[in-house]
């Protein structure tokens with residue numbers, strides 16, 4: 001988190017609420033993932049945080065972009081990513097989406113209908129279009145640090161079921177204006193177990209081998225997804241990148257790629273790269289006590305930063321079942337622990353932190369502890385760099401949208417886009 005003096009300077013000049021992103025923290029994550037996975041290309045998942053400076057930093061670092069809409073493809077192009085380093089994958093693409101992105105990104109079809117649609121676009125243009133296909137694998141992966149790979153795949157709106165491939169081969173073979181040159185798998189987000197990720201990647205290699213051998217596809221690209229997690233709550237064990245890196249090196253070394261040229265091996269990452277680099281910064285606007293409970297009211301709650309409030313929605317909906325994750329809305333109950341940086345280390349008292357929106361759902365932290373909160377205190381919520389601004393209903397209740405600030409490696413505001 002940025003130094004107190006920096007925060008004070010920022011809030012004095014920019015107001016509240018603010019998202020502050022720090023390049024230094026992003027750089028550390030980029031270095032970690034690159035070092036651990038030298039055989040893989042890293043693609044930044046734009047939806048996690050599409051702030052232009054962040055996207056540009058990722059492209060300058062040689063990462064690719066994982067785009068989830070035609071608009072994200074446009075943002076990736078504007079941020080300097082080259083065509084062959086942008087993958088466009090999402091369910092339910094329209095012909096207009098394909099027209100808008102052809103030649104700007106590598107396409108990943110999400111269903112047999114999409115393959116047919118892209119084929120007819122190719123036919124109209126009299127050109128063969130190279131596409132990847134998203135596959136919903138016949139296994140699943142658990143959360144946490146244990147290697148919970150299950151053999152049963154879940155029903156999903158994403159991709160085509162692995163076990164349906166062979167049955168659909170005759171149909172796919174009639175599509176003369178597409179070449180399936182890649183596969184894409186993504187199972188889940190916020191995984192902290194190195195062995196779970198290793199087992200998952202191993203299975204994706206098996207799917208790729210099946211596609212080469214049985215489907216007769218000449219794969220030049222395998223996108224493994226990723227789901228690399230961050231420790232949100234103090235009890236979370238961070239992902240062991242040393243062990244994961246070792247296992248991945250061995251795994252890649254064991255592949256013979258059927259004697260063909262090694263395909264591009266791609267992983268996607270959003271949260272791991274940016275979550276810890278961002279803070280949601282606001283201030284106390286009122287403090288009151290109701291029937292013995294102290295409420296600290298901060299400026300701009302769920303409209304600026306939705307994720308903490310969802311913690312409480314989940315608590316209400318799934319009482320007794322809060323160990324589950326509802327990504328990308330909810331990771332764990334204490335994922336964004338708030339603090340008053342100016343009073344760090346001072347004795348704290350129990351409080352409920354709420355936003356100033358007219359809804360009782362606007363709870364930023366229940367059962368929190370704060371040192372003598374006073375009107376005007378700066379309050380920071382950590383781990384706010386991923387699925388923060390972009391996921392929050394900023395137009396709700398007419399409060400000002402948060403501003404976003406990007407601090408470069410020297411700790412200076414790089415450029416203000418608003």
Ligand SMILES: Cc1ncc(COP(=O)(O)O)c(C=O)c1O
Pocket residue numbers: 045048066089186188189190225226227228268269270271272328386
């Ligand atoms: C297809 C795909 N790729 C990448 C991501 C990014 O995941 P994460 O932020 O866990 O790295 C997501 C997130 O939902 C996704 O759906």
